[in-house]
Amino acid sequence: MATKPPSSLSALIEALRALPGVGPKSAQRIAYHLMQHDRSGAVRLGEALLGASQGLRHCERCNTFTEATICELCSDDTRDASVLCVVETPADQAMLEQTLTFRGLYFVLMGRLSPLDGIGPNDVHFDRLIRRAEDGVVKEVVLATNFTNEGEATAHYLAQMLKARGLSVSRLARGVPMGGELEYVDVGTIARAMVDRRTV
Amino acid sequence: MATKPPSSLSALIEALRALPGVGPKSAQRIAYHLMQHDRSGAVRLGEALLGASQGLRHCERCNTFTEATICELCSDDTRDASVLCVVETPADQAMLEQTLTFRGLYFVLMGRLSPLDGIGPNDVHFDRLIRRAEDGVVKEVVLATNFTNEGEATAHYLAQMLKARGLSVSRLARGVPMGGELEYVDVGTIARAMVDRRTV
Numbered sequence: 208m209a210t211k212p213p214s215s216l217s218a219l220i221e222a223l224r225a226l227p228g229v230g231p232k233s234a235q236r237i238a239y240h241l242m243q244h245d246r247s248g249a250v251r252l253g254e255a256l257l258g259a260s261q262g263l264r265h266c267e268r269c270n271t272f273t274e275a276t277i278c279e280l281c282s283d284d285t286r287d288a289s290v291l292c293v294v295e296t297p298a299d300q301a302m303l304e305q306t307l308t309f310r311g312l313y314f315v316l317m318g319r320l321s322p323l324d325g326i327g328p329n330d331v332h333f334d335r336l337i338r339r340a341e342d343g344v345v346k347e348v349v350l351a352t353n354f355t356n357e358g359e360a361t362a363h364y365l366a367q368m369l370k371a372r373g374l375s376v377s378r379l380a381r382g383v384p385m386g387g388e389l390e391y392v393d394v395g396t397i398a399r400a401m402v403d404r405r406t407v
Numbered sequence: 408m409a410t411k412p413p414s415s416l417s418a419l420i421e422a423l424r425a426l427p428g429v430g431p432k433s434a435q436r437i438a439y440h441l442m443q444h445d446r447s448g449a450v451r452l453g454e455a456l457l458g459a460s461q462g463l464r465h466c467e468r469c470n471t472f473t474e475a476t477i478c479e480l481c482s483d484d485t486r487d488a489s490v491l492c493v494v495e496t497p498a499d500q501a502m503l504e505q506t507l508t509f510r511g512l513y514f515v516l517m518g519r520l521s522p523l524d525g526i527g528p529n530d531v532h533f534d535r536l537i538r539r540a541e542d543g544v545v546k547e548v549v550l551a552t553n554f555t556n557e558g559e560a561t562a563h564y565l566a567q568m569l570k571a572r573g574l575s576v577s578r579l580a581r582g583v584p585m586g587g588e589l590e591y592v593d594v595g596t597i598a599r600a601m602v603d604r605r606t607v
């Protein structure tokens with residue numbers, strides 16, 4: 208008759224499995240670590256999870272995370288609304304912003320096509336991007352998905368959809384190394400790739 | 408002028424760094440994953456962290472996590488109170504319980520000596536174990552710390568302290584593979600090591 212752990216500890220170990228890549232053994236270790244050595248960190252994380260889960264929504268224009276209806280960048284009327292840059296994640300967007308080479312607006316896919324994982328166009332909500340790009344103001348769409356197989360497939364698919372609707376479509380130049388993921392590439396390389404972007 | 412992420416997202420990314428081994432990049436990836444794909448998991452984890460942080464204390468007798476003053480096992484008066492088994496973690500205790508070879512009580516160190524990390528006897532609160540072992544009822548202390556360098560050093564140190572106080576001290580037999588950590592060893596091996604434990 209083995210003793211069971213206290214229920215709030217079991218619940219914590221179980222809940223930690225929601226973290227990507229965390230199995231039963233590491234969930235147990237993380238729970239012991241937090242409860243033994245870092246309760247204030249555990250409380251801060253607990254409150255942050257609840258706060259973000261309640262507070263974050265998707266920007267109605269660009270789809271990134273925001274606490275408002277329209278995010279700060281989309282609300283900035285000094286940006287050039289005729290150019291729309293499509294990225295996979297908010298981290299990719301932040302990298303591009305750091306290059307200071309782009310003054311247009313963004314659309315954040317929050318994903319990518321991944322046929323091997325069964326992630327198709329409907330799962331990534333490309334319909335929202337198409338509607339956004341067809342606002343009559345956007346003239347050019349810059350595809351800045353990653354230069355991985357999945358990012359390239361996404362760009363290829365989007366290019367066809369957007370060109371069929373009469374939009375000019377470009378892709379970051381191949382200054383980005385093959386197989387590279389934007390957020391791990393240095394800012395200078397991304398800056399050059401943005402300047403050298405080519406029509407596709 | 409790069410855009411900042413919404414404050415509740417920044418707070419979440421920052422708070423995720425409390426998890427062992429999570430740096431800035433993986434904190435960001437975990438935050439995006441949870442907010443994009445698993446909000447209910449995030450809420451469950453948030454509530455579990457707050458619940459465990461508030462509800463868990465240390466058993467006054469054995470030092471393991473409990474929601475009461477004395478844990479369930481320590482309250483079980485069918486256990487043999489004359490034998491006290493010392494383990495590093497609740498996971499190690501659970502493994503030993505599974506072997507069904509031990510009917511005594513436990514003391515859970517919640518740590519081990521680790522001179523290289525600057526963790527000495529005071530950090531592991533050996534004074535609490537000594538007080539517990541000197542209750543006049545305990546006759547034998549079984550040292551079941553891991554068979555790693557740190558676990559062996561801990562066992563060696565404790566053996567000296569406890570023998571100096573007139574207690575009989577034993578160590579799990581070397582059926583446990585050298586360098587092995589208890590929670591990764593099969594139950595049969597641990598069972599044999601418990602039966603074969605030797606006086607030190």
Ligand SMILES: [Zn+2]
Binds near residue numbers: 266267270280282
């Ligand atoms: Zn926006």
Ligand SMILES: [Zn+2]
Binds near residue numbers: 466467468481
């Ligand atoms: Zn106890």
